[in-house]
Every structure is written in structure tokens, then in C-alpha cells.
Amino acid sequence: MNFSIDTYNMESGVPVIKLTGEVDVYTAPQLKQQMIGMLEAGANQILIDLTEVEYFDSTALGVLIGGLKRMRERDGNLSLICPNPRIRRVFEITGLDKIFDIYNSADEAKIAIQLVP
Amino acid sequence: MEAQSEPAVVELRIPCRPEYVGVARLALLGVASRMKFSYDQVEDVRLAVGEACTTSVEWATKNNRADTDIVVRSSIADTKLTVDIIDSSGERREVSDDQDNENEPESLGALLITLLVDEVTVTPLNGGTHVKMVKYAG
Numbered sequence: 416m417n418f419s420i421d422t423y424n425m426e427s428g429v430p431v432i433k434l435t436g437e438v439d440v441y442t443a444p445q446l447k448q449q450m451i452g453m454l455e456a457g458a459n460q461i462l463i464d465l466t467e468v469e470y471f472d473s474t475a476l477g478v479l480i481g482g483l484k485r486m487r488e489r490d491g492n493l494s495l496i497c498p499n500p501r502i503r504r505v506f507e508i509t510g511l512d513k514i515f516d517i518y519n520s521a522d523e524a525k526i527a528i529q530l531v532p
Numbered sequence: 533m534e535a536q537s538e539p540a541v542v543e544l545r546i547p548c549r550p551e552y553v554g555v556a557r558l559a560l561l562g563v564a565s566r567m568k569f570s571y572d573q574v575e576d577v578r579l580a581v582g583e584a585c586t587t588s589v590e591w592a593t594k595n596n597r598a599d600t601d602i603v604v605r606s607s608i609a610d611t612k613l614t615v616d617i618i619d620s621s622g623e624r625r626e627v628s629d630d631q632d633n634e635n636e637p638e639s640l641g642a643l644l645i646t647l648l649v650d651e652v653t654v655t656p657l658n659g660g661t662h663v664k665m666v667k668y669a670g
Contacts (some may be wrong), residue, residue: 439550440553440586440590470579472583472641472644473583473640473644508644508647508648
């Protein structure tokens, strides 16, 4: 299956989960595990980079919604980088683009997140 | 090509497990690509079929039926694609548990399907479910 998951920190220390390929019922559990790990490590900001994602289904959306909910409980946030219109459309038709902060690039996300106190 | 020809049928049988949902998506990508669909419509079909198979897999897991198969049958007419997704995943009976967001993906999946195809019907079978979806080209 065409899928990989990488993590790194931005200069500001905000952890980033970078996904590549198809995120679906088979691969989304890996995203969930990675996110839970970050939550347990005390992160209150997480950025998910979907730039290289070429398929994103409802299971993956469910994982993100669960993550966002947990982040908001601790006054944090989970934001997305998603320049791909095809993937963005999945968020738009489900109305989730109004729930998540979605940025077009890592640079845009970096600026926006640094502005948040 | 003569008008009103009989629909061509492509049938695929996959194990009702997460790792095979991508195979059904890939097959439908091939089927839809050779019809008069736009690029976005092909994507719609791929996503809708993926969601339907995912729902089958989720029910099979809940009902301990992961050893069953899903049949994905595409009937290809001139401007109409009909996809029948038939599983043996057991009854889709929601047990009322309040496990916060765990039911979310499935309802999102159903929402996506209705938004992505032109017609969808869900019929319970004996020990499974038949989802029929239709997408018109053009």
C-alpha cells in the first residue's frame, strides 16, 4: 500500500505529522497512533501535513475529528496543511473545512500558528 | 458504437478486510476512467466505492465476519455507471453505546456517498447488505 508517515518539529517546536499516499481504513490507524503519542507527550498544537496525500477517506476524517476534539479539550489546536484541491474537497463537501484551520503551505501554517498566543 | 448496447459488467470479489478496500478503489478508477466522466466525477466514484466498502469492512469487524467477501459489480452503460456492492458482513444493527466519536466515520461515509453519486439505495440482505449506487456521466 502506498502510504508513509513521518514526523518532525517546526522551529517553534510544534510537531508535524507528514502523511504521504493513501490514508484510508487500512492506514488511518497509524495516524491515530502517532497522534495519540503526541497527545500523551503533552502537545497542545499539532500540524498535519496532507501535501503529499492522494486519497483521504471518512476513516481518516474521523481520526482528525477525534484528535481535534482532544486538542480543544486542552485549549490546543490541530491544524492542517492541504494545498491539494482534490483532498480539500473532501473537507469542503462534508463542511469540515469550517471546523479545521486549513493552510496552503507549511510557511502559511508557521506564520498563522506563531500568531496564536 | 451502437446506441443502447447492453451494459458491460465488471465484477470483483475482495476479502472484507481493510487492506483490500484500495483494490476495489483501483478497479473502479479503471472502470470510471474509460467512461465519459470528468476527472472530478471519476474521483467521486472512487471515493464513493471506497466508502461503501469501508462500511462493509467496519460491519464485518463488528460482527466477526472478516472472513467473508465483498462483491463489487460495475455495470457500464453509455452514460450511466451502476455499482452494486454486496457484502456478507452481517446485520447492520447499531448497539447503543456512547463511545464518543467512534461512530463518526461511518455516518461521514454515508454522507459522502450521498453527496458523491446521483442515486444510492441500501437494502438489507439475509446476513449482509446490498448498496447500489448510480452515477451519470456528463
